Structures are given as structure tokens and as C-alpha cells.
Amino acid sequence: MSEFGKGYRILKKEILSDVTKLMIIEAPQVAKKAQAGQFIIIKIDSKGERIPLTIADYDREAGTITLIFQEVGKSTIHLGTLNEGDTVDTFVGPLGHPTEIKNYGTVMCVGGGVGIAPIYPIARALKEAGNEVISIIGARNKSLLFWEDKMRAASDELIVCTDDGSYGRKCLVTDPLKEIIGGGKKVAQVWAIGPAIMMKFVTLATRPLNVPTIVSLNTIMIDGTGMCGGCRVPLKEGAQFVCVDGPEFDGHAVEWDSLLGRLQFYRDEEKIAADRFKHECNLDKAMRRQ
């Protein structure tokens, strides 16, 4: 067979919030090399698409990779329906460059929504490297927050906020960020991971104070190996490929509006695919009920 149905097994599934799930997947060859900041590409079945997800954690001995994903469309909703013991067809990585971890002094880690998952291993590694780590995590509401305890353990100080005030401070992550860096605290570098729009506003907040800000970009991808150019991101000095040159970039060099526009390109098709999948799921359920 030229397309091996090797099957990568889901060993554990955990529900973190209404729309956020954690999965531990067996992929020893990926776990062996994985580092904070890298990602994998997963394809569920023979008709599936290839989607990128960050390596939220890994266990070299057990040969496993932990993923955390938010159900936003067909592929992530589909993935969320799989259970422990099920397999996925394709699981490839680790891709992209790892985060550059060293002792910078005081650093800040800002995670928004599902971005809390990828910011956690970075915060943890930065703390282990001797940095003072101040973290801010935020989500639209309380039900979308997760890993507060883990983030607290990985940080010297943690600020939690929600857009609607249902938990923690009622504000956007950029408010406490501005207070801290504007209040004279010497921050050597900021990491921000979350929705593109959040990362844009974080970089706008840090730019006037010249605090270097690293963002992890979530462009649309296919191969994840530099072959298609679909993930290219407009930087001030020219386009780069997120999958091989990133996923982390200097947030002050990103042309955010162009990036935000590119993320919208397949919106109609994404809706068709998600609606079709939900419809099939409902049919399935209806059939089973009979």
C-alpha cells in the first residue's frame, strides 16, 4: 500500500471546556524530537484535511504528544468526536522552530483562548531557565478558560481575565499588559499566543515601549514543510513561510491586516464543511436512535 493506514492512537481524551479538548496521541518518532513552540500536522482520515496544532506537551518516554484544540470548524469538531482508542491517519512533526529559551530576566507570557495551551510549555521552560515569568491568560468567558493551575505553577505571577467578567478581571489581556509594562517594570521580552486579533493588539501595546514581542502565527497550512507557500505571512521585509521560518515571529514586523485578511479566505467553504459534518453527525445519531 502506498498510503499506509498506520494509525496514530488516541490514548487519552479530556474535556477542558465546552469547545476545548485535550488529546494525548501516541507518536514516538515525534515525541523524541518535540520541543516547546513546535507543532504537528494531523489528518483524521482519508478524506480529511491537514491541520496544524501546537505541541502542548510531550512525553519522550511514553512516546506521546499532547494536543489541545478548540472546536472551530469541520476538522476540529470531527477530531473532538473521536475517543480514546480511535486512531488518526496522519500525524507528522515536530514542525517549525522551537522557542528560543534562555534567561532573559523578566518575561511575560500572554495566552488568549486556546492560545493558553501553547503558551504553557513556553512559560514553564522560561521559568526553568531562571526567568521571572509574569503571565496573563484570558478568554471570552469563564467556561473557555483552562489550565489556570498549570499556568500558575509555571509563573511567578498570573493574571486571569475574561471579556465578560465571568471570572477573574473583566478586561482584555492587553489591559494588565499595558499596566505592567507602562508601570515601569523592566520586561525583557513578551510572548503572546492567541487569536490573530489579540496578538495584533498585544504588539500594538508593546511597540511604543519597544518591548520585543514574539507571536506564534496560526495561518492556514497544508503540508507544513515549506512546499506550498499557503502559510506565507507578510512581514515588513517580505513574506516568510510560517511552517518553516516560524511559527514564532517578531510581532512588530508582522503586517497584521494582511494576515487577518488571509485567514478569512476560505470562510465560505469552512462553513459548508462544518455544516455538512454537523448534518451528517445528526443523521448518524438519528439512525442510531432508530
Place this chain on the structure above:
Amino acid sequence: MAELTPKERMAIGRHEMPVQDEKVRAGNFDEVALGYSQETAIREAERCLQCKKPQCVEGCPVGVRIPQFIKALREGKMAEAVKEMKAKNNLPAICGRVCPQESQCEGRCILGKKSKPVAIGRLERFVGDFELTQRTCPLVRAKSTGKKVAIVGSGPAGLTCAVDMGREGHSVTIFESLHVAGGVLVYGIPEFRLPKRVVHAEIDYAMDCLGIEIKTDYVIGRTLTLKDILEEFDAIFIGSGAGLPMFLRVPGINLNGVMSANEFLTRVNLMMGYLFPEYDTPVKIGKKVAVIGAGNVAMDAARCSLRLQTMQSGGHNPGEVHIVYRRSRQEVPARDEEVHHAEEEGIIFDFLTNPVEILGDDKGAVRGMRCVKMQLAEPDASGRRKPVPIEGSEFDMELDTVIVALGTSPNPLVFVDAAELQRTKHGTVIADPITGKTTVDKVWAGGDVVTGAATVISAMGAGKRAAADMHKFLSA
């Protein structure tokens, strides 16, 4: 049947390839060329003069024994035809479909001087297709040598090297970064020119017979490095191709609706985007498409665009697909047959036209392209006529999709942690032109990663020559 005289042979006209009607095929992804019937194949084979010094063989990069296989074919000895073919070419069903025969074997055929050359490619395809279903000549593996060979990349170069090494009794593992084997044969060349079942069948055949292992989802440079591989294997062949797309350096290249031909073709072919939403990967095509470039890749992108437009509009296609090329018709690098088919299907060719800017609307999407008219200067020292812009000839095309097919270079990912492996400034691997030996011990390379984007058969030739040298090295 009595032997024909040469005169009688020459009197037989070249047999046309039956094709799907151009109106129908513009709305589907089924194969365009339908293949000879057995009767036609034998009649066509009768045209061959069995030259004592066959020029055709000189024109084939792997030296297929053309007169021998054609003779066996016309005598109805199919198993023998297959054997003659497979002595030099492991993948005839593929080469018969995609080789640029007009500039290789057929370009040299003696009959071409007076009339039309023997349709060697079509006969090769006939033999290859026969073998895929009949398997008369299974590849056999020599006694195990206990040596382990790693192949990086499962395109034609890697596959050919793998098969030859497998035959010699070495234990072969192919590492492929994508989820399917085949390289450009599966992600680039579209279904209507090279059905995926043909590629899968050729690969399965070889793997079944020789016990070659293909590890998909292994990105060398990330999942493993060449260094890691060298610790476990006795020799490596790098056949990772030239998969890095080049983008135009003009304003507007990051607008929505501009993509590389690689992205477009990968969505369509590898991910089966033309069957969206049955398959999950979408591919978006506009009503007015321009493909920049005029190689095989550009033709494929244009013809896929046309098919998607027709499928999405439910039959009658109100759209347009342009090929925008800065030189003239004569310089078009694509295969003749592809250009001919593209014209038949209604692709519009804009020769001597060069893009200077891609124009966007207020939402960041493509709305057009500013181009300049070109003229060809007098031939330079190399004999090439350089295109130069005609001043003041700028004009705007109205468009919603721009596909860039300007060529590719080797993807550097595979060379992570392999600084000792010397490469040219174009990123291609420096390797002995005959043996494929690189500057690093135990490492060979061949195909597009050495030559830059070339052809299926030249990649296969490189895989074959490297295998011969690797075998020599491993048996020493």
C-alpha cells in the same frame, strides 16, 4: 501475418490517441488520453523499422530498449515486451503518459524525418498498463545482503533507486514527508493526465515484490535528520525533489486569491480538493484566472482551473483562464501535447506579457493584474532571446485568481544539521553527474534535488545510476 516491407511500414500513418471529447473533459478530472486498444497498439508497433542503430534509444534518458519491446509487442509476446521494458524502466505506465517524448525518444525516431515518429510513449503506456493488471514479470529480490539503505523522498528518483536496491537484496526504507508516496506524481501532476490509481499501482507492485518499506509522515530535517539516519543505515539516497515554490517579486503578491501553483495543485490533487466538500480541503477558483508561466506546471494549473470553474458553475463555464507568459509561443517549455490539449480546452494564451503588479480591492482580494507587453531582443551569446518590456504598453487585466507557476527549487529542510553536504548557490546538491555521489560519505542524491526542476524520466535515470554505484559501494 507476412512480414511487412519497410515501405509498407512507412505507409502506415501514426495512430492518433483516442481522447475524451474536449467539451466533456473540461468538466471532469477523468483521464484525457484514453489509451490504445490492443489492435491499434499492434498496428502502431508495425510502423517501427527496427533500426540497426536506433536513434530513438539515444534520445531516451534511461536507454529503454525501444526496438526490442516494440518487436515483442507486435508479435503479441506481451510478457517479453514487459521484460524488455522493465530492464531499463521500472515505471512504464507513468513514463508513457508524462515523458516529453517529442524532445526525447520520439524526437530522434528516424520516421520523424519523413513523416511522424513511432508513437513510442503510447506503446510504452500500453505495455505498462498491461503489466499493472497482469504482473507477468514480478520483480525479484536477490538474496538478502543484510545492508540497510535509506531513501529520502518517494518521487520517481527515490522510487527507482529503491526498486533497484531492493532487487539487489538490500533492505530498503523510504522516508516520505507527505502522507502518500509518489512525489510530484501524486501532488503535482493532475488526475486527468496521470490517474492516481496508476501511480499507486506501480508503487504497490514494486513494494509487494521487493518488501520495500515506505514510512510516510517522516519529514527529514525534523522527524529525523540525515545524521540520525546515517547512524542506522549503511547508505542514503536523497531524492527530495525541488518542491520550494518561487513567488513573483511584484507588489500585491500577498493578496487573497494569489497562490503558488504548488499550493493550488496540492489542494486539487493530493488533497482531492476538486471533490470538496466530500473531501475536506477546499480549493477556491475565481471566474477570471491568470496562471503566470508556461511550463508543464502552468499548463496543469490552468487546466485544473478550467475544470474547477466548469464543475462549480454546473456545466457551462462562463469563466476565463489565461496563461500569461513573457516569451513567445516558440519558447513555451511545456510538453507539446499539454499545450495542444490546453488550447483545445479553451485556455487563453497571452504571450509576450509580463505582470508588474497584482491589484487588490479594499478587502485585500485580487481584482486584477497590471501587465506590460514584451518583445524579444536579438539572441544573446547563449542564443536565447531575452524578453524586454515595451515602454508605455502597460495594461490591466481584470482577475480574481492569480496562480504563480514560475518554477521551484530544492526545499532546504532536509539539510538541517547537514552543513557538510555541499550545495550550489541555487540550493541544489552537488553530486557526481554519473554516480550521484555527494560530498558526504555514504550519501548519494539524484533527481530534481540535484538538477533543479526537470523531468520524471531524468529523475528515474539518476535514481538508477546512483543505485548502481551504491550497490557497488555496499558490495565492496
